[in-house]
Amino acid sequence: MRVDVRAVSWGVGGRRIVDGVSLTCEPGTVTGLLGPNGSGKTSLLHVLSGLRAPAEGAVLVDGRDLHAMDARTRARRVALVEQHASTDLDLSVREVVELGRIPHRGRWPAGAAEGGEAIEAAMRIGRVAELAGRRWQTLSGGERQRAQLARALAQEPATLILDEPTNHLDLGHQLDFMRTVRGLGLTTIAALHDLDLAAAFCDRLVVLNAGRVVAQGPAADVLTSQLVADVYGVTAHVERHHRADRLHVVWER
């Protein structure tokens, strides 16, 4: 699914937190959203997943206005994995994944079994099938993130929105998670903090600063020493790693 973000702004009490953002995600590509803390990544992703209506501009998915859609229809096209998913409830992993079927389910009969195959497939792809009976509260960070991904996949979306999905994961789990995401073939927009990871796994990068897009394009064009200095205030060299053939950001202490 193609996602067109056209001059979107969103704010609270007169303060613009997302300011005139335009970007396009081609079907099946992975777009990395970069930017320092507080630059508006989460706010933008909430607009893109339909949770917040833009004050100006529009988000088009395959040409249709996302915010004019009925909420359930929208939830069958766009799925969100939030930055901090937490609950006090005692849910099993399978119950977490089943939440993803809510937008597909009718009101009556309440609790009717539905979407069994989609649930099994989502658990398999998210690699939580062996964890199906485990309680959410007993999962590690990596397992929770995979369970949330599986829940998002159970929505059978065409677009996946991930808010800092690799935070709190160790290196192995970060790579593992990003490989899984790349392998899905869904139009994906992911807020990321690790520049190397973003360069390695994203087709395009979009850099936000104070709510505005300051650069976008392929990693090789976007990630420059100048950009890192401007946006993060860090002196760094961006090199192409000779062995891995990937961009690598080397910062100075």
Added chain:
Amino acid sequence: MHVAAPPVVARTRRPGVIIAMAVVLLSSMVAALALGAVSMPVGSVLEVVGRRLGVADADVSLLDDQIVWQLRLPRVLGAAATGAGLALVGAVLQSLTRNDLADPYLLGISGGASVGAVMVIVLGVSVAGITGSAMLTAGAFAGALAALLVVLLLASDRTGALPPARTILAGVAVGQICAAYTAFVVIMSGDSDAARRVLSWTLGSLAGVRWGSAIFLVVVTLVVAVVVMAFASDLDAFAFGESAAGSLGVNVSRLRWLLMVVTALLTACLVSYTGAIGFVGLVVPHIARMLIGVRHHRLLPASALGGATLLVWADTAARSLVSSQEIPVGVVTAAVGAPVFAVLLRKARKRA
């Protein structure tokens, strides 16, 4: 292919629990009809009910008929409906606000109802010539609605949403104002009989429930049960909070308004007939969650059946434990429910 499921998983998918709970409720209601100041055999109870329903052709004494059909049955039905309603409201509000301490009186409803009640009991307010218990009910209902309106006005923000934390605080504020006013009126009146009546109203009683009010309570509870069941999966969607619910296609602020208002209206109806019966709405949903898991299409019926059963027994105890005197039913629900809850809480901790 699946690894053997640990017992905690089986707990959430046990199929017969709801049916078993329904059977327990029905048996409890029959037992409650037999028990009381005058106990009678279950057989006679069934004969009376069977004859009245036209399914049995038994010879029953006028006195038995009077006790079972005119006095006890409406009260038992009222208790079941009230208990079911309170537990249902508690379960919905706990999920909607993601707050374990949410109960049916969250929106200042019992406080508002008490203000209405003291105005009738102590100040003798009367409208359009309505008097006695009908006026008490009307006054309590009016007070509950007024408190609800104030809470909703205070709690809704500029965008018209009802953020849970704000809603709870608004409810607490209005509840405190109402409590202060109630205490002030009672103390200033210097009428100790009125003070006693206000206190016993506050603790709840089903003694005044007759056929008319019983049918009303059953109908409003059933209607609200159907409405909240229709939103069972929307409530499931709140497991990971409101933005998670929104991203699963739930219109969060519309659902909050709808369910808050519907459950508040039910609470106002219940409170105005029975007073503020504590504990049921707070604790029964937690017990139901421990027994049956967190999915609402099972949690809501389980809470309703559990609340109904608890209140049927509590009311039976309230009217038969001490002869010639009724114990306030709220005292019984707390005295019986709290230890049960404490035991379950400890068990849950061992398992976790």
